[in-house]
Amino acid sequence: MQVKKIFLPESELPRQWYNIAADMPTPLEPPLHPGTGEPIGPDALAPIFPMPLIEQEVSQERFIDIPEPVLEKYLIWRPTPMYRAFNLEKHLDTPAKIYFKNEGVSPPGSHKPNTALAQAYYNKISGTKRITTETGAGQWGSALSMCCSLFGLECKVYMVKISYQQKPYRRLMMETWGATCIPSPSSETNAGRKILEKNPDSPGSLGIAISEAVEAAVTDENTKYSLGSVLNHVMLHQTIVGQEAQKQMALFGDYPDVVIGCAGGGSNFAGMTFPFIRDKINGKQVEILAVEPASCPTMTRGPFAYDFGDTVQMTPLLPMYTLGHSFVPEPIHAGGLRYHGMAPLVSQLILDGLITPLAVHQLETFEAGITFARTEGFISAPETDHAVAALIREAKKAKEEGKEKVILLNWSGHGLVDMAAYEAYLSGKLKNHELPQEEIDRALSDIAPLPKPKQYKK
Amino acid sequence: MKNIVPPNERYEIRCPKLGHQISFSYCRVENQGLPCPKTIDCWHIHFRVRAYLKEELTLEEFNKAFVFRPKPKMMTLIDLIEQAKTEKEDNST
Numbered sequence: 001m002q003v004k005k006i007f008l009p010e011s012e013l014p015r016q017w018y019n020i021a022a023d024m025p026t027p028l029e030p031p032l033h034p035g036t037g038e039p040i041g042p043d044a045l046a047p048i049f050p051m052p053l054i055e056q057e058v059s060q061e062r063f064i065d066i067p068e069p070v071l072e073k074y075l076i077w078r079p080t081p082m083y084r085a086f087n088l089e090k091h092l093d094t095p096a097k098i099y100f101k102n103e104g105v106s107p108p109g110s111h112k113p114n115t116a117l118a119q120a121y122y123n124k125i126s127g128t129k130r131i132t133t134e135t136g137a138g139q140w141g142s143a144l145s146m147c148c149s150l151f152g153l154e155c156k157v158y159m160v161k162i163s164y165q166q167k168p169y170r171r172l173m174m175e176t177w178g179a180t181c182i183p184s185p186s187s188e189t190n191a192g193r194k195i196l197e198k199n200p201d202s203p204g205s206l207g208i209a210i211s212e213a214v215e216a217a218v219t220d221e222n223t224k225y226s227l228g229s230v231l232n233h234v235m236l237h238q239t240i241v242g243q244e245a246q247k248q249m250a251l252f253g254d255y256p257d258v259v260i261g262c263a264g265g266g267s268n269f270a271g272m273t274f275p276f277i278r279d280k281i282n283g284k285q286v287e288i289l290a291v292e293p294a295s296c297p298t299m300t301r302g303p304f305a306y307d308f309g310d311t312v313q314m315t316p317l318l319p320m321y322t323l324g325h326s327f328v329p330e331p332i333h334a335g336g337l338r339y340h341g342m343a344p345l346v347s348q349l350i351l352d353g354l355i356t357p358l359a360v361h362q363l364e365t366f367e368a369g370i371t372f373a374r375t376e377g378f379i380s381a382p383e384t385d386h387a388v389a390a391l392i393r394e395a396k397k398a399k400e401e402g403k404e405k406v407i408l409l410n411w412s413g414h415g416l417v418d419m420a421a422y423e424a425y426l427s428g429k430l431k432n433h434e435l436p437q438e439e440i441d442r443a444l445s446d447i448a449p450l451p452k453p454k455q456y457k458k
Numbered sequence: 459m460k461n462i463v464p465p466n467e468r469y470e471i472r473c474p475k476l477g478h479q480i481s482f483s484y485c486r487v488e489n490q491g492l493p494c495p496k497t498i499d500c501w502h503i504h505f506r507v508r509a510y511l512k513e514e515l516t517l518e519e520f521n522k523a524f525v526f527r528p529k530p531k532m533m534t535l536i537d538l539i540e541q542a543k544t545e546k547e548d549n550s551t
Contacts (some may be wrong), residue, residue: 040536047539090488136476160476167478190545205488206475218542228530265531420479421472430505
């Protein structure tokens with residue numbers, strides 16, 4: 001019988017996070033303040049994040065030790081298993097060897113607690129009593145709630161009111177882990193009260209919930225805020241995934257030709273791929289695929305430039321792959337992958353040619369998710385299905401080329417609370433869309449006069 | 459030709475921001491009374507949402523809802539910190 005999966009022993013849990021900032025061929029350009037044009041320093045984030053996390057945000061150290069208390073609690077679900085997808089290989093009749101790393105085994109069901117745990121710990125040792133955050137359906141909120149409970153911190157989650165009323169299960173998960181869930185808008189903050197004065201029946205929005213969570217942190221010295229995506233320290237914490245994967249691949253006796261992850265805010269993608277990108281920088285032949293929806297091609301078709309976040313050009317400038325601030329993406333139905341700009345670290349690595357962005361249509365993603373579920377058993381989160389679709393493309397390509405390619409996938413989370421999205425696909429409600437080039441050209445003309453990063457590429 | 463009238467309340471689709479199913483009436487007012495910037499993206503496959511909103515909204519409202527793009531997360535955070543600090547200072551004086 002062939003080996004189907006590899007569980008690393010707990011003694012093999014990585015002891016450090018990997019910081020790719022130390023190895024970037026082109027150092028990351030800092031965000032600029034739109035008024036002064038000067039870089040925004042870490043002090044701008046001090047009101048909401050504890051200093052150890054701000055230090056990690058700007059750190060250039062290649063490896064950062066994982067504190068012992070974090071390691072101890074990672075052991076609740078880590079190391080996560082790596083599987084060989086024999087059934088999928090057989091179904092596709094491909095010579096490719098397919099591996100996937102299962103991050104869906106964490107208690108909340110995704111990779112998100114990898115950073116939630118670290119953030120809870122650094123807040124704890126910095127004297128924080130309470131952490132706030134915002135959530136919609138509750139995936140990030142539930143991860144943070146669990147991790148706060150593990151370190152004895154209070155957790156207050158501003159949950160969009162319509163979600164609070166309609167999605168009781170993740171709210172109950174959060175409350176089971178001891179968090180306080182507040183339907184937003186609430187009367188607890190200025191931001192919430194202003195909304196309620198105008199409309200007492202407001203169903204809320206993610207924007208209002210973020211405003212409340214940040215305000216609660218800024219106005220109480222014992223309270224900080226936590227974010228589960230985009231920022232450098234979040235990516236850093238996720239690299240435990242890729243480091244475990246490297247050890248597991250070695251135990252299988254293989255090394256990937258292709259590593260695939262879905263890229264939204266970038267954290268699960270960065271977690272799996274950054275350690276392999278380090279190998280690539282040091283000469284290894286490995287292709288890194290970042291998968292995004294075909295209808296929102298921020299990575300695949302936009303140039304790299306400084307972009308304002310709004311059309312009045314008041315917000316800070318961030319260098320990122322962008323289609324311009326007046327770009328309106330075409331329709332797509334896909335959870336957490338809808339971003340106007342990719343995380344700056346990932347954008348820079350694309351620009352340096354170390355990551356290949358790939359766009360996949362939504363119908364293809366659900367077809368892939370169904371195929372994966374019917375062969376390997378696991379039902380993927382809708383976002384994860386993007387990576388699964390790219391994996392199947394690569395496996396088919398290997399068949400066409402007659403190559404025994406080794407493909408590694410980050411299976412970032414299960415979709416067991418997302419079955420309504422599958423129902424929409426299975427009932428035929430979803431459709432594909434292609435973004436016309438003329439629409440992209442029109443959007444790009446908006447950013448033509450903006451300042452460009454040094455390595456601006458058309 | 460698809461219908462220009464929104465589907466009824468029982469017809470729900472998955473909201474990519476919230477991560478669960480919602481009806482059109484929520485999207486129509488999500489942005490402080492204006493439509494969520496993603497409304498056309500999400501609903502155009504279900505009915506003629508752009509035509510409907512162009513009839514429902516003034517040109518100014520339409521542009522405010524759909525031409526202004528959501529800010530990247532880090533910019534949003536910095537804005538919100540400054541806003542909360544200013545309000546805190548105002549309240550203490």
